[in-house]
Amino acid sequence: MAELLSLGEAIERFVKNGDTVALEGFTHLIPTAAAHELIRQDKKDLTLVRMTPDLVYDLLIGAGCAKKLIFSWGGNPGVGSLHRLRDAVEKQWPQSLEIEEHSHADLANAYVAGASGLPFAVLRAYLGSDLPKVNPMIKFIDCPFTGEKLAAVPSVRPDVTVIHAQKADRKGNVLIAGILGVQKEAALAARRCIVTVEEIVDELNAPMNACVLPNWALSAVCLVPGGAHPSYAHGYYERDNRFYQAWDPIARSRESFTAWIDEFIHGTADFGAFQAKLAAQQEAQ
Structure with missing residues (x-):
């Protein structure tokens, strides 16, 4: 049954070192804030699962949180390579990374099988x-x-799935709108599920045939406005294309990546503080 918690408390309680963790969200609703919190709490030896590893997993791999990646495509969409992923695979920095590559159709079906309780x-x-x-x-x-x-x-059956969504009610039921990807299947396949949301409301007012995740299928709901940035949240904010472009030179070298992590993640208390610091930097440029 879902509890309304801070993101920091949810990650501390429900993600353990050595867990298999899926951070899902396709094109939008990518749970960036949760990735930052995993790094702040120095979670280690994670097996990361994601259909399209992009910046969130470049961050986690470069920060030394991952021992294995199960995936179906990896890159900085519209820009190029994930440099921290490449460095880990090619040169074992900051540590070696085992990779298990699948096709999109394969991994999507594996999530469905996991959600269905099939092997x-x-x-x-x-x-x-x-x-x-x-x-x-x-x-x-x-x-x-x-x-x-x-x-x-x-089948994919994560210890923990983390997703981002538009809204939750005060009972912990979650409404997802727009492109769904495999968020529903990933949530139902997991032993524990954390959802970050843009807002918590009295009533979801879900339209007919909407995707609503019931509170009994979730472990925690966390209020994190803007928690999908730099991806977009349908109906709330647009994709920050400038950030995706800026990430390429940041992640290209170990030194610039480490400096960015130290300043913007370890140097901030939570995702709200990160957003404020990033906005101040962008205004100054």
Whole structure:
């Protein structure tokens, strides 16, 4: 049953060193604030799962929080590479990183299987692909009804899923609007789920067929306005394209990355303080 907590308390209580953690949100509603808090609390040895690792996982990998990455694409969307991810894979800095790469369809189906309580997902995929050569978790089975050769992958069942959403009511029910990605499936597949939201309201007033996550499926709801920045939150704020562009030179070297982390994450008490410091820097430029 969801509790209304601060983000700091939720991360402290529900994320343990060594956990498998999924931070999901596709194009928008990416839980950046939660990634910052994981770094502030120095969470270690995490297995990170995400369909499209972008800046949030570049941060966590570069900060030394991750031991393994399960993913289906990685990059700074519209800009280029994730330099901290590359440094960890190619040169083991700040530590070695195990990678397990899947296709989008594969990982999406693995989340669905996890949410359904199934041990693996089955899909029509990978014939002619080289991914099974480098990922031993991709297997092939024969359909017992047609004899067709199908791909099978383990279900994704995180210890903790973290997502961002537009609003929650005071009972802890959460409304997600706009592009859903695999947020619903990732939340239902997890043993524990933390949701950061833009606002807490008396009534969700959810339209018909909306995605509402019930409070009994969640562990904590945390009020963090702007918590998806620099991604956008449908109906609340736009994507900060300038930040994505600025991230490339920040993350390109170990020195500039470490200095940025020390100033903007370790040097701030929470995401609100980070936003204030970032806004002051942008105004000065």
